[in-house]
Amino acid sequence: MDGSMMGIERISAGRKRLSLRMLAAFALLPFFGSVCIAAEPKAMGGAGMPGGIGLEPRQAIADASIPLDRGLFYSVYRVVRGDTIGAIADRNGITTDSIVSFNDITNTRAIRTGSFLKIPSQTGVLYRPKKGDTVEAVASSYSIPADSIFEANQLSRSSLEGVGAVFLPDARLPSFRLREINGDLFRWPTWGGISSRFGWRTDPFSGVRSFHNGLDIATNMGTPVRAAMEGRIRETGYSPTFGNYILIGHHSGYASFYGHLSSIGVRQGQSVALGQQIGLVGSTGYSTGPHLHFTVFKYGGLLNPANLLH
């Protein structure tokens, strides 16, 4: 079954095209706001709308014959079972980045059947300027010509102060950001059975309830342990709890920790690639048998590794 095109909405008024600044204004509304959306009234109930805004469907358009012009507009797509953002993007001849940025998607694995997506007619990124941003600075960080931003958004000055959102034609999201959104940031540091999950548990030695700040992966002694993400070795050492351990610092505040190793194969300050072997599974420290204790931090806060590994 294919997803149904719920309607099409043009950012244009009659034959007069509105500027992309108008698009930006629309895009800032929780979901379309006042613009006209075509839909089957029942299907559009409102409950499944991102942002939780109920829409009053006004007319069924479902008119794929509306001619494209050079302006940017978007259609509305209803997600069906089995859809992925990548497949939807491919079918529409645009990049995943476009759909992600137009819909403020932070986790592509969490898109739900029945939810609605804006499908822009052009490839590019919808960008929300930060304080002090200029067209030139944004152009440079996305490696696109500044002129294309001026033109697409009909901007006349460099400062993006007070501009809600700008369309960056043909821009791609930083690959790191895309991996993060796609849930592809981390890879399993080793293979084995999960012997203890993240969260509260009864201590295997003392029987006392305690918080387990990582994931335990049980496997054979000497199995390679690999960097779960590229980064730089921040620390290696020995602790009575975690035995031989390695701490890797990554992009964007992420860090990962590997404990109970039988050997450490890297040194502090060394850069490591994703998947590079850094040590071997062991049972050093406070451990009942060979396993890897794996913890992930973001800006010092704990994350549940199970949510990051797929």
Ligand SMILES: [Zn+2]
């Ligand atoms: Zn553990």
